Amino acid sequence: MIKTKITELFGIQYPVIQGGMAWVADAKLAAAVSEAGGLGLIGAAAAPAEVVEGMIKEAKALTSKPFGVNVMLMSPYADDIARVVVEQGVKVVTTGAGNPGKYMDQWKAAGIKVIPVVPSAALAKRMERAGCDAVVAEGCESGGHIGETTTMCLVPQVADAVSIPVIAAGGIADARGVAAAFALGAQAVQCGTIFVCAEESPCHAKYKQMVIDAKDTDTIVTGRAGGAPIRSLKTKFTRSLVKMENENISREEFELRTAGSLRKAVQDGNVEEGTFMSGQIAGLVKSVAPAKEIIEKLMGDSEALLKNLTAERGIILG
Ligand code: TUI
Secondary structure, eight states: OOOOHHHHHHTOSSSEEEOOOTTTOOHHHHHHHHHTTSBEEEEOTTOOHHHHHHHHHHHHHHOSSOEEEEEETTSTTHHHHHHHHHHTTOSEEEEESSOOGGGHHHHHHTTOEEEEEESSHHHHHHHHHTTOSOEEEEOTTSSEEOOSSOHHHHHHHHHHHOSSOEEEESSOOSHHHHHHHHHTTOSEEEEOHHHHTBTTOOSOHHHHHHHHHOOTTOEEEEOTTTTOOEEEEOOHHHHHHHHHHHTTOOHHHHHHHHTTHHHHHHHHOOTTTOOOBOOGGGGGOOSOBOHHHHHHHHHHHHHHHHHTHHHHTTOOOO
C-alpha cells in the first residue's frame, strides 16, 4: 500500500491518476481506472457539454468510485462544461491548456477538488493562491499539448514553490518513474501514454500498436510556431507538418491540415492524416493490458522498488 496526501485527498487506493487525454479518456477508460483503485479522468477536450454530460452519466453507471473530469480550457465549450461538472456532482476537476481562475469560485462553492495542470512554478503559485487543492506538474516529455520544461526540472521546482500536493506527469510508465516522481517531491503520478494501451482505451488497434512499436526517439513536436506545441508519434504526416512550419506555412493552412487529426488517429487509426499523441515514454509500453493489470503492476513494482531502492540499484550507502 502506498498512502500519500493525494490518495487521502481523493479517497483512492493508489496514487495514480489517468491523464484526461482528448478523445481517449472516455467514460469506459476512466471508470476502469477508478474501479482499479486509481483516479480515472474523463477528457472533455473540445467536445460539446452534452457529450461530456453523457460521458459523466456513463461513468457513474460503471463505477461508484471517485472519478474526475479534465476541462481543456481552450475548448469553445469550456464555460458550459464548467457548469455541467457542478450540476453532475463531479468530485474532481483537472484543467489543462490554460488558467482556470474564472471557474474557481463556482467549483469551490460546489465542493469540487480543483487540480490544474501547470507547466511552470509561477502558474503553480498562482493556482495555490486561487485556492486549488493540488497541481499536476506536467513535463514536456508528455504527449499532447506541452510546456517547455522537463518533468525532472519542473516537479522539484513546483514542489518547492507550493505547499499543496504535487502530482508528477510526463515520462512516467513504470516503477522507476514513480519512484523518481516521489524523490522529486510529488505525492502521486499522472500517466497518459501507458493508458492509451489499456484494453479499455477506445484507441484504434493501430494506434496502440504504434505506441508499442515506438522507441525513445519516436516522438516529434508540431505546432510550436502557432504557440500550441503538441507531442505525437513521428509519422510521415507529423514530419511534414514540422517541415511546413519551418517553411512558415500560415496558421490557417496549418489548422486546416490538422483539424480532426486526433480523431482520425483514435477512431480510424489513419496513419496518413492522424496525429497519434504520445509521450516520450512510449518505448517502455510493451503490450495492451487491462487498466487493472497496468495499475497493479505499476504500483506493486513501485512498492517493491521504494522499499529497497538502493539495494536494487546496487548503490551502497555509508
Ligand atoms: O492540456 C494538456 N494536454 C493536451 S490538451 C490537448 S487538446 C489540444 N488540441 C490542440 C491544441 C491544444 C490542445 C491535447 N493535449 N496538458 C496540460 C497542459 N496544460 N499542458 C500545458 C498546459 C498549460 C499551458 C499554459 C497550462 C496552463 C497554461 O497557462 C497559460 C496561462 O494562461 O497562464
